[in-house]
Amino acid sequence: MAIMRYDGQDKKSGGIKMRQPPANTIARDAIKAWKITSAIFIGVLWLLTIAWFIVTMVFSFLYWYVTIAVIVCLLFTYVFVFLLPKLRWRRWRYEVFDQEIYIQHGILIVSRTLVPMIRVQHVDTKQGPILRKFQLASVTISTAATTHEIPALLETDASDLRDRISTLARVDEDDV
Amino acid sequence: MSKPQRLHPAAIIFNFIRILREGIYAIILGFITFRGVSFMYFILALAVILILLITISILTWYRFTYRIVEDELRIEYGIFVKKKRFISKNRIQSIDLTAGVIHRIFKLVKVEIETAGSGSGAEGSLKAVTLAEGERVRSKLKKTGLEQEEMDMEVEIPPQPSFTVSFKRLFLAGSTSGSVGIILAFFFFGFSQLEQFIPESYYKNTLAWIIGSSITLIIGLGIIVLVLLWLFGIAGTMIKYGNFTITKNDNELFITRGLLEKKQSTIPLSRIQAVGIQESMIRQPLGYVTVFAEVAGGVANKGDDFSTVLFPMMKKAEVNAFLGEILPEYAVQQDEMTALPGRAQKYYVIRALLPLLLPLAAVLYFIPRFFWIPVILMILSWVIGNLRFRAGGYHIADDCLIVRYRTFNKITMIMYHKRIQAFERMQHLMHRKEDLATVKLSIIGVSGSGKHYTLKELAVADADQLADWCSYRD
Numbered sequence: 107m108a109i110m111r112y113d114g115q116d117k118k119s120g121g122i123k124m125r126q127p128p129a130n131t132i133a134r135d136a137i138k139a140w141k142i143t144s145a146i147f148i149g150v151l152w153l154l155t156i157a158w159f160i161v162t163m164v165f166s167f168l169y170w171y172v173t174i175a176v177i178v179c180l181l182f183t184y185v186f187v188f189l190l191p192k193l194r195w196r197r198w199r200y201e202v203f204d205q206e207i208y209i210q211h212g213i214l215i216v217s218r219t220l221v222p223m224i225r226v227q228h229v230d231t232k233q234g235p236i237l238r239k240f241q242l243a244s245v246t247i248s249t250a251a252t253t254h255e256i257p258a259l260l261e262t263d264a265s266d267l268r269d270r271i272s273t274l275a276r277v278d279e280d281d282v
Numbered sequence: 283m284s285k286p287q288r289l290h291p292a293a294i295i296f297n298f299i300r301i302l303r304e305g306i307y308a309i310i311l312g313f314i315t316f317r318g319v320s321f322m323y324f325i326l327a328l329a330v331i332l333i334l335l336i337t338i339s340i341l342t343w344y345r346f347t348y349r350i351v352e353d354e355l356r357i358e359y360g361i362f363v364k365k366k367r368f369i370s371k372n373r374i375q376s377i378d379l380t381a382g383v384i385h386r387i388f389k390l391v392k393v394e395i396e397t398a399g400s401g402s403g404a405e406g407s408l409k410a411v412t413l414a415e416g417e418r419v420r421s422k423l424k425k426t427g428l429e430q431e432e433m434d435m436e437v438e439i440p441p442q443p444s445f446t447v448s449f450k451r452l453f454l455a456g457s458t459s460g461s462v463g464i465i466l467a468f469f470f471f472g473f474s475q476l477e478q479f480i481p482e483s484y485y486k487n488t489l490a491w492i493i494g495s496s497i498t499l500i501i502g503l504g505i506i507v508l509v510l511l512w513l514f515g516i517a518g519t520m521i522k523y524g525n526f527t528i529t530k531n532d533n534e535l536f537i538t539r540g541l542l543e544k545k546q547s548t549i550p551l552s553r554i555q556a557v558g559i560q561e562s563m564i565r566q567p568l569g570y571v572t573v574f575a576e577v578a579g580g581v582a583n584k585g586d587d588f589s590t591v592l593f594p595m596m597k598k599a600e601v602n603a604f605l606g607e608i609l610p611e612y613a614v615q616q617d618e619m620t621a622l623p624g625r626a627q628k629y630y631v632i633r634a635l636l637p638l639l640l641p642l643a644a645v646l647y648f649i650p651r652f653f654w655i656p657v658i659l660m661i662l663s664w665v666i667g668n669l670r671f672r673a674g675g676y677h678i679a680d681d682c683l684i685v686r687y688r689t690f691n692k693i694t695m696i697m698y699h700k701r702i703q704a705f706e707r708m709q710h711l712m713h714r715k716e717d718l719a720t721v722k723l724s725i726i727g728v729s730g731s732g733k734h735y736t737l738k739e740l741a742v743a744d745a746d747q748l749a750d751w752c753s754y755r756d
Contacts, residue, residue: 121746123753124707205754212708220705222754250578251703251724251732 124218128201128208135240136198136258140191142236148183155179200256202267204274207247209254225249226275229268233261247271286347286358292388293346293410297339305335348408350422355395355406369406373397375553377420381413381544391416395423443607444529447594451570452523455595456516458564523594530608535592549590553578555725555733556697557612558589559601563690571598573605576733578726612696616684619675625716626739627671634667635660666690674737676744678751685723685735695735701725703732705752707745719745723752 155175162172190213199210207221226247233243243264244257259267309331312324338361346359353371358364378394385391393416395406408419447455524541535549555576565571573596574589596604605613642656673688681699686692706722713719720738727733740748 121743121748121750121753123755124746124749203755205756215708215710216714217706217708218749219707220749220752222702222704222752224754225703249703249724249732250726251734254704 124208124220127210127218128199130200132195132198132200132256132258133240133242133260133263134195135242137191137195139236139240139242139258140194141187142239144186144191148179148186151182152179198257202271202274207254207271209256219254221247221249221252221254223271223274226271229271229275231264231268245271286349288347289343289408290388290390290410290412291343292384292390294339294343295384296409297342298335301335301338305331350419355419355423357406367406369395369397371423374423376548376550377423378548379413379416379420379546380540383542385410386542386544389413393419442529442531444527445593445604445608447523447526451595452520452526453516454568454570455523455565455572456519457512458562458568458570459515459519519594523591526591526594528592528608535608537590537592547590549575549577551609554609555701555727556695557592557605557609558696559598559616559694561598561692561694565595566692569598570595571601572596573601575609576725576727578728611682611698614679614682614684614696616677616686616694616696619677619684619686620744622671622674622739623718623741626674626718627668629718629739630671630674631664631667634663634670638663674739676737676740676748678748683723683748683751685737687735687737697723697725699751702752705749707749709742713739717742721745721748 155172158175159172161167162169193213194211197211197213197216201208203223205223207219207223207226209219209221211217227250228248230246230248231243232246237243237258240258241261242258243261244255245259245264245267247254247256256267309328312328341361342359345361345364346357348355348357350356355369355371355374357367357369359367374395374397376396378396379391380394381391388410389412390410391413393406393408393411395408397405408416411419521541521543523539525544526539527537529536533551535551536546537549538544538546555578558574558576560572560574561570562572572594573592575592577590592608593604602613602615638656638660642660645656646653670688673686673692675686677684682696683699683702684694684696686694702723702725704724706724708720708722709718718739719742720736721740722737723735724732725735
């Protein structure tokens with residue numbers, strides 16, 4: 107293993123390995139899958155609002171509150187169905203090196219993670235009904251302390267990645 | 283050796299107490315419900331239940347056998363359903379011997395055998411065996427088995443590094459323990475619950491008397507209560523850490539502690555993930571610290587704060603000498619820390635003040651008379667925010683990393699590159715504009731969970747420096 111020796115000289119220049127984002131984006135269809143998922147949740151919200159609207163009509167309550175609810179629903183629909191999936195996709199990146207896995211995600215808070223390959227305990231691929239519709243799968247990487255997920259890769263990419271990581275991670279550990 | 287053995291008959295008492303403790307609420311409930319007419323029946327039923335419980339306790343003891351066969355500990359138990367548990371010697375992570383008050387009357391110990399499995403509670407537990415038997419089991423199940431026994435004889439010659447906490451130090455530790463506050467909270471909670479049990483007239487009279495008496499008396503009473511609580515805190519620390527001794531054998535640490543309940547535990551050196559130094563707010567001005575370790579696997583002791591205490595109370599200046607003897611690779615200089623940049627300060631202060639804004643507004647609106655309470659709290663929070671900012675920092679020395687932070691207590695963690703499981707760097711919009719980044723380091727914690735250390739608002743250059751240090755790429 108190569109350990110960066112810190113001599114205190116190049117302090118202000120900072121590191122280089124995390125300056126660039128990871129190279130690979132996840133599958134483009136992830137946006138559609140995410141849109142459908144949030145549409146389902148927002149749909150429930152709409153149903154509740156409609157039920158409320160009917161109750162308001164029947165018992166002739168004030169229309170004020172229900173109007174606000176409709177506006178909130180519209181706003182949520184725009185933000186969660188149309189805005190966020192695209193932004194999320196644009197931010198999501200990953201790169202697998204021989205020695206480590208490099209992941210970037212997060213819309214407001216951008217988070218970049220390094221997972222050393224020799225610390226990986228197991229890798230899983232996972233596929234729900236929505237991901238299956240688009241032939242996508244997500245890859246979950248677990249260490250003894252953390253779990254990291256790369257969502258929505260093409261099925262073939264996901265299984266290739268899983269196999270690659272599991273081969274690379276198959277290094278004898280000195281001790282735990 | 284291969285003959286199945288029973289526990290000491292005193293185990294019946296422990297079984298009984300355990301079952302009784304689980305059923306005590308039902309009994310109390312019954313007591314309250316049947317207080318009236320059917321009280322006789324209740325007593326009768328209680329007697330029957332007690333006899334039943336005693337029978338179960340005896341049967342549990344009778345059916346519980348253990349033996350050591352080759353490299354395994356085999357436990358068989360269960361009254362109706364016979365259960366067998368085999369624990370392989372190679373899988374055993376640690377063996378603890380504990381002696382509670384009842385144990386000590388009979389000169390017994392409890393043997394707890396932990397494997398790497400997750401979940402709470404030890405995987406194998408012998409509730410009551412004689413001390414000699416407990417030590418025999420432990421030496422038989424130790425990883426190196428026979429070699430170890432030979433070693434024990436040789437080892438007598440070179441003195442093993444060993445540290446014992448002095449009575450004076452322990453007293454000081456007790457009197458500065460933060461648990462005073464917790465006990466205080468419990469006390470008030472208990473008091474508010476007590477109201478229900480004291481007859482109302484009596485309670486009212488007392489209250490009237492207290493209100494009627496002079497302010498000085500009330501203050502006097504308050505001081506007495508506080509002093510009592512403080513003494514309780516001292517007693518608690520004394521009981522928990524009395525006779526604390528840590529000894530280093532060749533590849534493990536051996537800790538004995540406890541005044542009433544005696545606890546012996548072994549920590550294999552290879553399982554130590556990081557070493558921490560805690561300076562609590564009260565002890566910091568006195569220059570005292572607590573040294574602890576993060577140990578992988580094992581069981582989270584209830585009541586403990588998940589870390590293993592290596593030494594409860596020592597002068598800050600002595601830490602390096604102590605670690606030099608016990609864990610030489612962790613004895614590193616902790617003085618030249620890379621601090622947080624000045625532009626990070628406002629985030630720390632805002633974070634400390636933010637949760638108080640709403641209470642402040644509420645108090646100002648509803649009870650403006652008491653506006654000084656949130657104001658004082660806000661000043662305290664402001665101070666704490668600044669202290670947190672000042673404490674934050676890191677230092678890299680070859681493949682060793684020192685991280686320092688504060689929530690209330692100032693904590694310095696020393697960890698090695700090979701122990702780090704993941705590294706994360708986080709930035710939000712404001713951070714990006716100001717070249718700041720938050721960094722999170724993960725290591726293995728107890729019971730298969732992770733332990734995470736977050737350093738907020740480092741300079742981006744420093745965060746990237748850390749990333750490079752963590753990275754395995756060439």
